[in-house]
Amino acid sequence: MDLGKSSELLESLPDWEIHTESGVPMLSRQYRFEDFVQALAFTNQVGALAEAEDHHPRMVIEWGSVQVSWWTHTVKGLHFNDFIMAARCEDKFR
Secondary structure (H helix, E strand, C coil): CCHHHHHHHHCCCCCCEEEEECCEEEEEEEEECCCHHHHHHHHHHHHHHHHHHCCCCEEEEECCEEEEEECEHHHCECCHHHHHHHHHHHHHHC
Protein backbone atom coordinates (compact mmCIF):
# COMPACT_ATOMS: atom_id res chain seq x y z
CA MET A 1 0.00 0.00 0.00
CA ASP A 2 1.38 3.39 -0.92
CA LEU A 3 1.82 6.23 1.56
CA GLY A 4 -0.99 8.30 0.01
CA LYS A 5 -3.57 5.55 0.48
CA SER A 6 -2.28 4.82 4.00
CA SER A 7 -2.58 8.49 4.93
CA GLU A 8 -6.10 8.62 3.52
CA LEU A 9 -7.20 5.57 5.54
CA LEU A 10 -5.48 6.93 8.65
CA GLU A 11 -7.88 9.90 8.63
CA SER A 12 -10.64 7.55 9.82
CA LEU A 13 -8.46 6.47 12.78
CA PRO A 14 -7.47 9.76 14.46
CA ASP A 15 -5.78 8.16 17.50
CA TRP A 16 -3.56 5.91 15.39
CA GLU A 17 -0.22 6.71 13.79
CA ILE A 18 1.98 5.17 11.14
CA HIS A 19 5.60 4.64 12.07
CA THR A 20 8.41 2.63 10.55
CA GLU A 21 10.40 0.00 12.39
CA SER A 22 13.29 -1.78 10.67
CA GLY A 23 12.01 -0.44 7.37
CA VAL A 24 8.49 -1.80 7.89
CA PRO A 25 5.55 0.63 8.19
CA MET A 26 3.21 -0.17 11.08
CA LEU A 27 -0.10 1.19 12.30
CA SER A 28 0.02 1.77 16.08
CA ARG A 29 -2.00 3.15 18.94
CA GLN A 30 -1.50 3.41 22.70
CA TYR A 31 -4.68 2.68 24.70
CA ARG A 32 -4.98 3.94 28.29
CA PHE A 33 -6.84 2.18 31.11
CA GLU A 34 -7.45 2.77 34.80
CA ASP A 35 -5.57 -0.36 35.87
CA PHE A 36 -3.85 -3.54 34.76
CA VAL A 37 -7.03 -5.63 34.92
CA GLN A 38 -8.76 -3.43 32.32
CA ALA A 39 -5.65 -3.41 30.13
CA LEU A 40 -5.45 -7.20 30.30
CA ALA A 41 -9.16 -7.60 29.49
CA PHE A 42 -8.74 -5.41 26.39
CA THR A 43 -5.66 -7.39 25.35
CA ASN A 44 -7.68 -10.60 25.60
CA GLN A 45 -10.50 -9.12 23.50
CA VAL A 46 -8.08 -8.05 20.77
CA GLY A 47 -6.37 -11.43 21.01
CA ALA A 48 -9.67 -13.24 20.43
CA LEU A 49 -10.39 -10.98 17.46
CA ALA A 50 -6.92 -11.65 16.04
CA GLU A 51 -7.37 -15.40 16.37
CA ALA A 52 -10.79 -15.28 14.70
CA GLU A 53 -9.36 -13.32 11.75
CA ASP A 54 -5.97 -15.11 11.69
CA HIS A 55 -4.25 -11.72 11.68
CA HIS A 56 -2.14 -10.97 14.72
CA PRO A 57 -0.83 -7.64 16.04
CA ARG A 58 2.03 -6.85 18.34
CA MET A 59 0.58 -5.98 21.74
CA VAL A 60 2.62 -4.57 24.60
CA ILE A 61 0.76 -4.49 27.90
CA GLU A 62 1.84 -2.46 30.91
CA TRP A 63 0.03 -1.18 33.96
CA GLY A 64 -2.78 0.98 32.59
CA SER A 65 -1.85 0.81 28.92
CA VAL A 66 -1.72 -1.41 25.85
CA GLN A 67 0.13 -0.56 22.67
CA VAL A 68 -1.30 -2.29 19.60
CA SER A 69 0.62 -2.39 16.31
CA TRP A 70 -0.74 -3.83 13.07
CA TRP A 71 1.13 -4.64 9.87
CA THR A 72 1.00 -7.46 7.37
CA HIS A 73 4.01 -9.73 7.68
CA THR A 74 3.70 -11.23 4.19
CA VAL A 75 3.94 -7.83 2.47
CA LYS A 76 6.29 -6.34 5.09
CA GLY A 77 4.07 -3.32 5.33
CA LEU A 78 0.51 -2.10 5.57
CA HIS A 79 -2.51 -3.70 3.95
CA PHE A 80 -6.16 -2.66 3.98
CA ASN A 81 -6.82 -5.42 6.55
CA ASP A 82 -4.56 -3.65 9.05
CA PHE A 83 -6.82 -0.61 8.97
CA ILE A 84 -9.91 -2.82 9.33
CA MET A 85 -8.38 -4.51 12.37
CA ALA A 86 -7.44 -1.15 13.88
CA ALA A 87 -11.05 -0.01 13.47
CA ARG A 88 -12.22 -3.20 15.14
CA CYS A 89 -9.88 -2.47 18.06
CA GLU A 90 -11.59 0.90 18.38
CA ASP A 91 -14.95 -0.91 18.60
CA LYS A 92 -13.59 -3.11 21.41
CA PHE A 93 -12.26 -0.06 23.27
CA ARG A 94 -15.60 1.75 23.28
